[in-house]
Amino acid sequence: MGKLVNGLVRILGEQVDLFIMPRHGNSVKFKVRVLTLLTIGLVWGLLTLGGIFFFIRGYDYHLVKADNQLMRMKMKLIADELERGRKFLDLTHTTDTQMRQMLGMPGGKSVNLPHGWEETHNQENERFQAMLDGDLKDLDTDEFSHYVDVIEDSSKTRLASFQEIAWYYANQRENLNSTPSIRPSSAPISSGFGYRLDPFGNRSSKRHNGVDFAGKPDSPIFVTADGVVRHAGWVPSFGQSILVDHGFGYSTLYAHTTGIQVKAGDVVKRGDKIATMGSSGHSTGTHLHYEVWKDGEAVNPRNYFK
Numbered sequence: 001m002g003k004l005v006n007g008l009v010r011i012l013g014e015q016v017d018l019f020i021m022p023r024h025g026n027s028v029k030f031k032v033r034v035l036t037l038l039t040i041g042l043v044w045g046l047l048t049l050g051g052i053f054f055f056i057r058g059y060d061y062h063l064v065k066a067d068n069q070l071m072r073m074k075m076k077l078i079a080d081e082l083e084r085g086r087k088f089l090d091l092t093h094t095t096d097t098q099m100r101q102m103l104g105m106p107g108g109k110s111v112n113l114p115h116g117w118e119e120t121h122n123q124e125n126e127r128f129q130a131m132l133d134g135d136l137k138d139l140d141t142d143e144f145s146h147y148v149d150v151i152e153d154s155s156k157t158r159l160a161s162f163q164e165i166a167w168y169y170a171n172q173r174e175n176l177n178s179t180p181s182i183r184p185s186s187a188p189i190s191s192g193f194g195y196r197l198d199p200f201g202n203r204s205s206k207r208h209n210g211v212d213f214a215g216k217p218d219s220p221i222f223v224t225a226d227g228v229v230r231h232a233g234w235v236p237s238f239g240q241s242i243l244v245d246h247g248f249g250y251s252t253l254y255a256h257t258t259g260i261q262v263k264a265g266d267v268v269k270r271g272d273k274i275a276t277m278g279s280s281g282h283s284t285g286t287h288l289h290y291e292v293w294k295d296g297e298a299v300n301p302r303n304y305f306k
Contacts (some may be wrong), residue, residue, distance in 0.1 A: 079144075084150060096161050100107050105168055178246040180304045181225035182270060184254060184290045187215025187275065193300040209298035210253065210291035217286050218276040221254055224292075224304070229266040229274075238289065242274055249296075255289035256281050292295020 021027040073256070099105075116152050128147045193210040227246035235241040238255035244261065258278025262268060279286045292301040 011072050012250040022254065049168050067153050086151055089158060092158050094156065099165050102172045103169060177226045177270065178248050178250055180250060180252055180292050182224050183305045184222055185215055185219065185225050185288050187213040187219060190214035190287060193302065210289050211301050213288040213290065215286065217278060218259065220259055221275045221277060221288055223268045223272050223274050224269065225250065225253055226271050227268055229262045229264050229268060232260050232263050237282040239283065240278065244268060249291045253291040256283045256287060
């Protein structure tokens with residue numbers, strides 16, 4: 001072991017000749033110990049490795065910085081789009097209120113919100129706006145996530161409200177189509193609704209549950225609303241009659257007819273011709289006896305047409 005160390009010391013202590021030989025001119029000779037050459041090589045290697053290390057570290061830093069800037073830009077775009085969506089949601093709230101007003105729906109003029117809800121809602125919007133206007137590097141992910149959840153909840157609430165409006169409109173439209181609203185005949189009215197003297201000469205008054213239209217034989221009779229024919233045929237005293245169920249508590253009766261053109265189970269639309277005017281049954285002459293029933297009670301048909 002000692003000989004090895006002595007040999008290594010002897011080698012490191014030896015001198016070597018270095019020559020610098022320019023293309024023109026005299027050469028220059030240097031005597032340098034081996035230890036000195038090794039030291040210079042080691043220092044050079046360390047400097048080279050250090051330079052490479054700092055270069056890579058600086059490159060990573062700039063790369064991460066660029067990624068962060070790109071991420072901030074993307075976050076800003078997302079935040080701007082979310083803010084635009086929130087503003088459109090506010091506009092849909094106004095549209096929702098206007099539609100409810102036009103349809104006469106609950107909440108059209110005012111909605112009973114919890115006390116302080118509007119103020120809290122506005123404060124929350126201002127807080128979110130300040131958060132988005134600030135430096136996004138300080139963005140609290142939990143706050144941002146909460147902001148997205150608020151917009152999502154508002155969207156679901158608005159969607160549910162519009163679905164309610166659509167359902168209400170469809171229901172009201174169907175209700176309107178099922179409500180008697182036209183004259184069953186163009187003939188003049190000969191007898192009104194309510195109590196009247198017996199038309200067959202008896203000295204007594206009798207409740208008349210409909211109105212009579214006196215017209216020419218075979219003049220057309222029209223159904224006054226959408227519905228389903230429940231009976232088409234002979235009825236004692238009323239003669240050839242048609243009963244139509246319109247739904248929503250409405251039904252209509254057309255009596256003393258002739259030339260019936262429908263049968264039980266037929267679906268009819270307002271304005272369809274269903275029969276012609278006659279004098280069948282217990283009748284004093286050619287006419288149509290027309291009744292409107294609502295929730296099981298006879299009502300004045302004149303309230304349902306002009």
